[in-house]
Amino acid sequence: MKNQKATMGIVVLFALVAVVMTAVSVKMSPLDKGDAAFAVEEPYLRSSLPTSTSAAAFLVLRNMTGEDDRLIAVRSTLSGQVSLHRHTEDANGVMRMSEIEGGVALPDGDSHAFVRGGDHLMFTGLDAPLEQGQMVPVTLVFEAAGEIQIMVPVDLTR
Template sequence: MGIVVLFAAIAVVIAVVSVKMSPLDKSKVGFRVEEPYLRSSLPTSKSAAAFLVLGNQTGEDDRLIAARSELSGRVELHRHTQDANGVMSMSKIEEGVALADGESHAFARSGDHLMFIGLDAPLTQGQLVQVTLVFEQAGEIEITIPVDHNR
């Protein structure tokens, strides 16, 4: 009887582990953040920008619709664009950023980025900043972005 119970317990453990590791697992852990950093242009700046590569491996398409942090009054999704005359301008991304399953989106300098507006204090090299990313489907995801003024 004891051996039957032992084999039944092992079978349950194997079944649970294989379900959790399967591609059908649609948990929030399916978002990948690579190379994140945050910087301001000057020590006295009241704004800063964060850059990172955000990958979606959740099993479904999603859209990043907002971000927030206690570091600043507002965090907005922003985009740099260049007009026909070569003039760069920055604007808020009102529609959010689509992230298809299996795809990544780069938030990079001179492109899309997270804009922190209304900093209360200067950023210090190596400081770790908590940021909440808000998705249409997955809801809220907490990430940490280090301050790196050297990149």
């Protein structure tokens, strides 16, 4: 009987330790602070031709988390690769597209526009044509806030 109580006490102690360790190890995201969040405004995704194997997404991303952050990656099951891209004009007036190295800084209270002819999310390796109105799950990966999933509609008319 005494051994049974001791064993039960040890089991309860380990269970409490496990609960406390789990609670302490959960990383609180800045998005958990009440209304603090990233706002995604006017998102849309489009390809230039129905047979294109690439597409671009455009949106305005507003940081209202209470801390500075950086968008460092983007993922989607829609295509083989999604990357942060920008258009720049070279000395000869030729527009060139390149990957944004190091991500996009998003100071608290500020926004960043991903627009046609400027910064955008580049989807490459599309398996099928985009359909008007289709909703595409996109994961935004932030340095501090971690991963946030959004839905981006396909709008081939913009």
